Amino acid sequence: MIVKDRIMETALRMFKTYGVKGVTMFDIARDCGVSKKTVYEHFIDKQTLIDEGVQQLLNNHITFFQECLQSTENAIEELVRNMRYIVNIAKTLNPVLLYEIQKYHPDTWRSVEKFQTDCILHSIKENLKRGIAEGLYREHLQIDIIARMRQLQLEAAYDPIQYPADQYDLRAVMDQLTAHFIYGIATIKGHELVNQYLHIKEEE
Structure with a gap:
């Protein structure tokens, strides 16, 4: 691994754990095992490191979503796999990171938005659209409205006021919200796949 990539990997790990405000370039250099001068040779300042780090995280998400679209058999499998991925990412991410980026780095936050x-x-x-074409989602859904509702669901799942981490398991919250969402938009054919992918047992 080249030095720049190693610095970025270290920085992202520290940002995800501690947030961006309390992590200094010296902290990153020390944890990476290089001099602070070396860090500055690759990243002109901390803001540049934050910008490139956040963009790398976003690009990783985009790559996963594209691969998921290509490798899944149907829209419901795609939706569930994306949900599982988001949950796994969230478990490695301190919520303070997003809060601090939004508050102290507005230009970077615009990239997130x-x-x-x-x-x-x-x-x-x-x-x-895919689910409708496959006969898994109801035909006459108003896509703009339903898509925004789903996005709000996802945002609510990560809101510590709505679902405090000491009271709710994120995986369980996402499973319940996703099942509720799909059941609301799915055809009878789609309902059968919901049970399969979310392992929901029918009541006797």
């Missing part, structure tokens, strides 16, 4: 619209919301809409 653009991602939420251009990638997350767009992916939800495309999944709805």
Whole structure:
């Protein structure tokens, strides 16, 4: 691994654990095992490191969503796999990271907001179109409305006020919200796949 990539990997790990405000370039250099001068040779300042780090995280998400679209058999499998991926990412991410980026790094935050619209919301809409075409989602859904509702569901799941981490398991919250969402939009054919992918047992 080249030095720049190692620095970025270290920085992202520290940002995800501690947030961005309390992590210094010296902290990153020490944890990475290089001099602070070496860090500055690759990243002109901390803001550049934050910008490139966040963009790398967003690009990783985009790559996964694209691969998921290509490798899944149907829209419901795609939706569930995306949900599982988001849950796994959230478990490694201190919520303070997003809070601090939003508060102290507004330009970087705009990239996150653009991602939420251009990638997350767009992916939800495309999944709805796919599900309708496959006969798994109801035909006359108003896609713009339903997609925004799903995005709000996802945002609520990570809201510590709505679902405090000491009271709710994120995986269980996402499973319940996703099942509720799919049951609301699915055809009878789609309901059978919901049970399969979310391992929901029918009541006797």
